Amino acid sequence: xxxxxxxxxxxxxxxxxxxxxxxxxxxxxxxxxxxxxxxxxxxxxxxxxxxxxxxxxxxxxxxxxxxxxxxxxxxxxxxxxxxxxxxxxxxxxxxxxxxxxxxxxxxxxxxxxxxxxxxxxxxxxxxxxxxxxxxxxxxxxxxxxxxxxxxxxxxxxxxxxxxxxxxxxxxxxxxxxxxxxxxxxxxxxxxxxxxxxxxxxxxxxxxx
Numbered sequence: 001x002x003x004x005x006x007x008x009x010x011x012x013x014x015x016x017x018x019x020x021x022x023x024x025x026x027x028x029x030x031x032x033x034x035x036x037x038x039x040x041x042x043x044x045x046x047x048x049x050x051x052x053x054x055x056x057x058x059x060x061x062x063x064x065x066x067x068x069x070x071x072x073x074x075x076x077x078x079x080x081x082x083x084x085x086x087x088x089x090x091x092x093x094x095x096x097x098x099x100x101x102x103x104x105x106x107x108x109x110x111x112x113x114x115x116x117x118x119x120x121x122x123x124x125x126x127x128x129x130x131x132x133x134x135x136x137x138x139x140x141x142x143x144x145x146x147x148x149x150x151x152x153x154x155x156x157x158x159x160x161x162x163x164x165x166x167x168x169x170x171x172x173x174x175x176x177x178x179x180x181x182x183x184x185x186x187x188x189x190x191x192x193x194x195x196x197x198x199x200x201x202x203x204x205x206x207x208x
Contacts, residue, residue, distance in 0.1 A: 054096040068152035071113040107144040
């Protein structure tokens with residue numbers, strides 16, 4: 001994907017983000033009503049033709065942009081982070097070939113981004129707990145220790161600044177991502193299993 005293509009996709013997502021209010025992030029049903037009205041899934045079919053109904057790289061980039069939102073510092077951009085996780089959930093389950101597990105594009109999620117989301121779920125955020133549980137159950141989360149979101153972030157910040165809608169708050173960020181908390185019993189069992197498997201995977205991928 002070129003920077004221009006990433007920017008064009010980010011612009012549409014930014015327009016959708018402008019419509020999202022706190023109440024839309026309090027339940028999947030509320031978010032779904034806005035998602036359906038805006039018809040954001042139409043972006044999956046950008047560049048489609050009669051012989052090519054959708055382009056896999058565009059599907060993958062949309063999921064990647066949503067994960068980039070989710071990977072922003074929770075302390076500096078809590079709305080954007082939660083928005084990213086919920087958007088990733090909807091993008092994953094509405095992507096073309098969503099009924100074919102083999103053809104699904106998975107979410108490449110940085111391990112620290114998952115840890116931050118887990119902390120919020122452990123803190124009582126029911127929506128995030130449901131999102132993480134269902135994505136984990138569907139095998140959607142491909143957890144990797146290092147994912148470079150630099151280009152995505154640059155284009156996301158660019159379109160948000162142009163729309164006079166900056167994502168980051170001004171106060172100093174706290175490094176909550178570096179904290180490793182135990183998995184709370186309130187989380188679904190499959191989340192705990194997912195954590196155990198991704199930590200094992202990361203241990204095998206660590207570079208020295």
